Amino acid sequence: MFADQILQMPQECGNCPIRHRAVCARCDPDELEQLDRIKYNRSFQAGQTVIWAGDRMDFVGSVISGIATLTQTMEDGRTQMVGLLLPSDFVGRPGRNEAPYNVIATSDLVMCCFRKRPFEQIIHDTPRISQRLLEMTLDELDAAREWMLVLGRKTAREKIASLLAIIARRSALSKLSGSQGEAVFDLPLTREAMSDYLGLTLETVSRQISALRRDNVITLRGKRHVTIPDFARLLNEGGNEGQALIS
Amino acid sequence: MFADQILQMPQECGNCPIRHRAVCARCDPDELEQLDRIKYNRSFQAGQTVIWAGDRMDFVGSVISGIATLTQTMEDGRTQMVGLLLPSDFVGRPGRNEAPYNVIATSDLVMCCFRKRPFEQIIHDTPRISQRLLEMTLDELDAAREWMLVLGRKTAREKIASLLAIIARRSALSKLSGSQGEAVFDLPLTREAMSDYLGLTLETVSRQISALRRDNVITLRGKRHVTIPDFARLLNEGGNEGQALIS
DNA sequence: CGGTAAGTTGAGTAGAGTCAAATTTGGTGG
DNA sequence: CCACCAAATTTGACTCTACTCAACTTACCG
Numbered sequence: 001m002f003a004d005q006i007l008q009m010p011q012e013c014g015n016c017p018i019r020h021r022a023v024c025a026r027c028d029p030d031e032l033e034q035l036d037r038i039k040y041n042r043s044f045q046a047g048q049t050v051i052w053a054g055d056r057m058d059f060v061g062s063v064i065s066g067i068a069t070l071t072q073t074m075e076d077g078r079t080q081m082v083g084l085l086l087p088s089d090f091v092g093r094p095g096r097n098e099a100p101y102n103v104i105a106t107s108d109l110v111m112c113c114f115r116k117r118p119f120e121q122i123i124h125d126t127p128r129i130s131q132r133l134l135e136m137t138l139d140e141l142d143a144a145r146e147w148m149l150v151l152g153r154k155t156a157r158e159k160i161a162s163l164l165a166i167i168a169r170r171s172a173l174s175k176l177s178g179s180q181g182e183a184v185f186d187l188p189l190t191r192e193a194m195s196d197y198l199g200l201t202l203e204t205v206s207r208q209i210s211a212l213r214r215d216n217v218i219t220l221r222g223k224r225h226v227t228i229p230d231f232a233r234l235l236n237e238g239g240n241e242g243q244a245l246i247s
Numbered sequence: 248m249f250a251d252q253i254l255q256m257p258q259e260c261g262n263c264p265i266r267h268r269a270v271c272a273r274c275d276p277d278e279l280e281q282l283d284r285i286k287y288n289r290s291f292q293a294g295q296t297v298i299w300a301g302d303r304m305d306f307v308g309s310v311i312s313g314i315a316t317l318t319q320t321m322e323d324g325r326t327q328m329v330g331l332l333l334p335s336d337f338v339g340r341p342g343r344n345e346a347p348y349n350v351i352a353t354s355d356l357v358m359c360c361f362r363k364r365p366f367e368q369i370i371h372d373t374p375r376i377s378q379r380l381l382e383m384t385l386d387e388l389d390a391a392r393e394w395m396l397v398l399g400r401k402t403a404r405e406k407i408a409s410l411l412a413i414i415a416r417r418s419a420l421s422k423l424s425g426s427q428g429e430a431v432f433d434l435p436l437t438r439e440a441m442s443d444y445l446g447l448t449l450e451t452v453s454r455q456i457s458a459l460r461r462d463n464v465i466t467l468r469g470k471r472h473v474t475i476p477d478f479a480r481l482l483n484e485g486g487n488e489g490q491a492l493i494s
Numbered sequence: 495c496g497g498t499a500a501g502t503t504g505a506g507t508a509g510a511g512t513c514a515a516a517t518t519t520g521g522t523g524g
Numbered sequence: 525c526c527a528c529c530a531a532a533t534t535t536g537a538c539t540c541t542a543c544t545c546a547a548c549t550t551a552c553c554g
Contacts, residue, residue, distance in 0.1 A: 200510075222519080
C-alpha cells in the first residue's frame with residue numbers, strides 16, 4: 001500500500017509551470033540536464049501525508065501544483081503549522097537525513113522530486129543552484145519572522161485578516177494592483193488548517209471570519225470563495241497599516 | 248554623534264573566538280585573506296541600536312561577542328523579537344539593501360563587519376562561503392519554526408520553560424550532558440526582552456518565573472543568575488517531553 | 495544615601511478557549 | 525432528482541488564561 005504513485009512520465013522542464021520560480025530558476029541548459037537525470041514526479045491526493053516528522057528523507061523537491069503544509073505536533077496533539085507550501089516552494093533540507101516536520105498535502109499535489117544524495121552533490125558543484133536555494137531560504141526565513149509577529153502579537157481578528165491578505169497576495173485569481181482594489185480567491189485551507197496556521201482554535205477562526213463578513217471587510221460565496229472589496233482596508237484590519245506585506 | 252566606534256585594530260582571524268563557527272568557518276587561508284581585506288570591527292554599548300528597520304544596510308557581519316536582538320514593531324508599539332543573535336550568528340542579508348528588522352545590542356557587543364558589496368561578490372565567487380551561509384540560514388529557519396510552535400501553541404509557563412531551556416543549551420556555563428543534570432547560567436535578557444521574545448507581557452513573564460521558582464523547577468540568585476537542578480524536568484515543563492531541542 | 499530602572503505582586507477585566515448543539519455543505523446511492 | 529449521511533462550519537454559553545492598570549519592592553549607580 002503506497003501513499004503515492006510514482007509517475008512514469010515526468011514533465012519536461014521546458015514547459016514546467018514553475019521553471020522560472022523554483023530552485024532551478026536560474027539553471028542553464030546543462031545544469032537543467034543534470035537535474036533532469038535525478039528527478040521524478042510524485043503526486044499525492046488531498047489529505048495524504050507526504051512525509052512524517054522523524055522519517056528518513058531520501059529526496060528533496062519542489063511543489064509543482066497544489067498546496068501542502070508543514071506542521072509540528074506536540075505529544076498532546078497541539079499542532080502548529082510552520083510552513084505553507086505553494087507551487088515553486090522547496091521541500092527538504094540538503095544535509096539533513098530526518099524530516100523535521102510533517103508535510104501534508106492539503107489539496108491534490110504534484111511534486112518534482114530529486115534524489116537527495118545526488119542533489120547534494122549537484123548543489124555542491126553548482127553555485128547557481130546553491131545560491132538560488134540560499135535566496136529562497138532567506139525569503140522563507142523572512143516569511144517565518146513575519147509570521148512570528150502575527151503569532152506573538154496580533155489579535156484573533158488581526159490574525160485572520162493577515163492570513164487572508166497573504167493568501168490573496170499569493171493567489172493568482174486576485175486583481176490587485178499594489179495594495180489597491182478588489183481581490184477574489186478561493187481559500188485553500190479548512191477552518192482547522194487556518195487555526196493551525198494562526199495558533200487559534202477553529203471556533204475562534206469561524207467567529208472572526210463571521211465578524212469580518214458582518215463588517216463588510218470580506219464577502220463569502222459558499223464557505224471558501226472570498227471577495228475582498230477593499231484590499232487596503234483588509235491590510236489595515238491586519239495591523240499592517242499601509243505597509244507592504246512580504247510577498 | 249556616532250552610535251558606535253570603528254575600531255582601528257581589527258582582530259586577527261587566527262585567534263578569533265568564532266573562527267570555526269561563523270560564516271567563515273570553512274574558509275581556507277586564501278579565502279580568509281579575501282574576507283580580511285573587507286572586514287572591520289565595530290563595537291556597541293548595551294542598549295544601542297545597531298540598525299533600524301528600513302535603514303539602508305551597507306554591511307553584513309558576524310557577532311563576535313555579546314548579544315543582540317532582532318525585533319519587529321507595529322505602529323502602536325507592539326513588539327516581537329524574531330531573532331536572538333549570539334556569538335557566531337550572522338547579521339544581514341546579501342542581496343537586500345534595507346534592514347527588515349531592528350537590531351539592538353542587548354549587552355555590550357562586538358561585531359565583525361564586511362562591506363556588503365564586496366561580500367556579495369565574494370559569496371558569488373566562493374562556494375564554500377555561500378554554502379556555509381546556506382547551512383546557517385537553514386539552521387535559523389529551523390529555529391524560527393521551533394519558535395513558531397512556542398508562540399502559537401504553548402502556555403505562558405511552557406513558553407518560559409522553553410526559553411530557559413534554549414538559553415541554557417546555548418550558554419557555555421551549563422554543565423549539561425545531553426538532557427541530564429544541572430544547568431547554571433546568567434539570563435542575558437531583561438523580563439521585558441523575554442516578554443518580547445515569547446509574545447507575553449512582562450508581568451506574565453515575572454509571574455511565571457516566580458511560579459517556576461516556587462515549584463523548584465528553577466532557583467534564582469539575584470534576578471539573573473539561574474540554576475536548573477533537573478534539566479529534564481525543565482524540558483518537560485516546556486512541553487518538550489524527553490525530546491531534544493534544536494540547538 | 496537617594497534616585498532610577500528593573501522586577502514583583504495584586505485586583506479586576508477581556509479575549510480566546512472549551513464544551514456542546516445546531517446548521518450547512520457536498521457527495522452518495524437509490 | 526432527491527433523501528440522507530458525514531464532514532465542515534457556525535453559533536451559544538460559560539470558563540479561564542493572560543492582559544491591564546496600579547502599587548510596591550529590590551537592585552544598582554552615582
